[in-house]
Amino acid sequence: MEYFLTEQQKLIKSIARRIAEERILPARAELDEKEQFPWELIKDIANADLFRIFIPEQYEGMGEGSFALCIAVEELSRACAGVALTYAADALGAFPILLYASEKQKQQYLPVIASGARLTAFGLTESSAGSDAGNIKTTAKRDGNEYVLNGTKQFITNGGEAEIYTVIAITDPTKGARGASAFIVEKDTPGFTFGKKEKKLGIRCSATRELVFHNCRIPKENLLSKEGMGFIVTMKTLDSSRPGVGALAIGLAQGALEAAVAYSRQRVQFGHPVSSIQAVQHMLANMAMELEAARALVYATAKTIDSGAKSFTEEGAMAKVFATDMAMKVTTDAVQVFGGAGYMRDYPVEKMMRDAKINQIYEGTNQVLRNVIALELLRRKGLRG
């Protein structure tokens, strides 16, 4: 399928692919086994300038948009979803700054994020606030020239490894969800510590930790935009990062499909390669179709965002739900095509299946997002321009 990439986008794709094939592929099994954060690979990704993709040129970035970011995430994910997530979550953590920071804040943080020298993370989720994001309890009380943060964030990707955190906290408890604000908090700020590293089903090389704020004082200059904007910052940030999650799912499914096709061609049963069995062929055909449809949807969403669309909540939600549900199915079917071998950790597909699950949950569960899609659909009375 031709998607008309520009020269620069083609370059991004080929460089991300080289990193995936030459560096990530040989390391992924061990990183998964040992649950080790992929620092060496992050360095390779940084050296290749991939962190510059989503940063504007005036801040030492390449000024590319959502589509270019999706291409990079997809290529990295094809080798390992955990590594791709570390990269994609960095974009997630950067979006609040990209979208809502002051010029001074942008000058201070974006160049260093672009170089990949310091990673970012987005801190929203809490133990009592998953889908119910409005129910967050972390507070930020203004005290003179500072804000004092108290509370705990849960399940934060890149937690403990990142140095720049964009955190959502309640500044005005009387206003409920509208009383939330967004802040930049740096690692090693006194009062900011991390909880244990979570042990997960999949994406095991990705670091997931609690962020613990205990009378953590930050300068008032670390407020992003205005007090009370936290909810809007969150919504816009998540909208912007949804295609990236979709891209991660596509890359993951692509890798699984390739592995399944290759295996089915060389595995011989009853005197023939299993790829000659119609039942298997139909499975592979369905996997390929759904993957291609998901890809088209994610790319279309990314290009819509890049065209400057003001609102893309519905598209983003559709792309994320469709692609992640597809990836769960494709990776599961890939294990099936591998048969018994697919269940064994010596083969790559069981990891892909384990990696796929989280994508249906984070960044808005696929159930919540269906609510979002339905509401948008009803609001526009099902009509399409």
Next chain:
Amino acid sequence: MTIQIDPDKCTGCGSCVPVCPFSVMDLVNDKARVKEGCNLCGACVDACTFDAIKIEKAEQKVGEGYRGVWVFAEQRDGKLKSVAYELVSEGRKLADKLGTELSAVCLGHNIKDVEQLICYGADKVYLADDPALSDHQEDLYTGLLLDLIRKHRPEILIAGATAMGRSFIPRVAALLYTGLTADCTGLDIDPETKLLLQTRPTFGGNVMATIMCQAKRPQMSTVRPHVFKRGTPHKERKGQIIKVDFKKEAITSRTKLLRFIEDLSEKVKLDEAEIIVSGGRGLGKPDNFQIIKALAEVLGAAVGSSRPPVDEGWISYSHQVGQTGKTVCPKLYIACGISGSVQHIAGMGTSECIIAINEDSNAPIFQVATYGIVGDLFKVVPMLTEKLKRSRGIV
């Protein structure tokens, strides 16, 4: 070739001065004089109407004045390396074919057994033994060897293609503007021209080339250790050991050795081992080197490796056999799970007996193996180890 001006015939007319393309003619005390830089082109001879200038065109052969085969006998910490004896043995054959002398050059400090070089075939040994040379610094070696060559003019010089040989011998060749051929696997004398025929592999051994250094001297070659075999030493052989003086102020080292860190990981040194058991990519993971080590222990052998396991970090570089590793020539080389790339064979192909164990019958290693088993090394090697243990009564 010489140029001469007859003062009796020269009238000081100066016709020769402007015609010289190199501007080396002038008049001194009304007589023509040739300065340095004369190329013997003869333009002045043509210009002189008094026949006062003569150029003697003597029939001189290329390489005239260069005689003798030299071997750079490398040593380390006072001990001569095996390659020194191997090259003296081979050099002796070359010298005999040319009907000339074989000399060895030995530079270092407290070098033992220098007479052995004579036993192996050298007629002379030029020996520079001085504490200043104990750090093996190449600036000093380059300077000393260069001096010796300029003084004594050998027609051939061969040296070991060791780290040191490959580092300082090219420097000597560069300064002498002479030809150097690296990693020769064959040396011979062309019966007609009496020139050195140097044969070496290129493209990792896929193509062999024979090279000559026709016009420049000395003709220089480096040879890898264990490519040639050392001959038999003859205790009765007589020769001269000539002490070389060197003025320390004249030759200084720009590099300084701060410290040396020895690699102690090998119990049996690979280079000198009589039996080597090697593992390759077919081992699959680092722990499986245990299988190789077990067999090596029973045989009293050294453990070797092809390049992939070293690249993967399964075993250290000091065990690597091959083009960018060590060249070995043991009595017995057992290759387990090694495909036999050209680069690996370059490092062990001259072993007396090669045994290959590989599950791929098309693996190139079988083309050089004396004996082979096409099979699963994980079954064959442990079984072999057990069998040998039992037959040797080792429990």
Next chain:
Amino acid sequence: MNIVVCIKQVPGTTEIKIDPKTNTLVREGVKSIVNPFDTYALEEGVRLKERYGGKVTVITMGPPQAEEALRETISLGADEAILLSDRAFAGSDTWATSYVLSKAVTKIAQYEIVICGRQTLDGDTGQVGPELAEMLKIPFISYVSKIEEIKDKHIRVQRMIEEGHEEIETTLPAVITVVKEINVPRLPSLRGSMKSKTAKIPVWNAAEIGAETDKAGIPGSPTRVVKIFFPKREHKSEIFQGTVEEQVAKLAQRLEKIV
């Protein structure tokens, strides 16, 4: 710090064509790569630039198609690249090559260090590094596995030899050759790749670098290849047949006779 890196474009070894007239390699039409050992040299040069500031200039002597290899080095972090190309350079042996390179380095004039790979895939001699150093009349250290420090015009390195490692110090400028243990070369970067597409790569010929043509190419080379042949592998090996037990038994029998 001004760093010069010498690279060579070599053929991918699967296709080898020899010109029967000159007994040298036919380079046109063969897929070419940057000599793998030179990628370590380039990486080390770029790391030095990142550590101490400065500029990396890559040079190579080759036919016009060698420009491709130079562009690749720019995508890998080189700041500038220069192609040394002239009909007169063709067929150079290591002496003539080192001579041409030395003239180019001399023309570059401002440099603290020259870095080369330890040997090429096709020639395998490893001679150009040391010969170049001698022609430039500067110190030389081979098989460098680590650059410890550069300070006050001195460089301290670790060097790999058969017996272990030496720690050596010398003055700059100097020439070093590096082994692959020294680093892991980076992959091309986005900005580097874009820069390499538009970079201007000057071509210097013999006149430009003041190289005497009788010291380059075939006339300038003291060595000449007089014959090329493919090694014969007439070898009969005995492959043991039978069950694993039978194979091992036969092998063990042979072994007992040898050891």
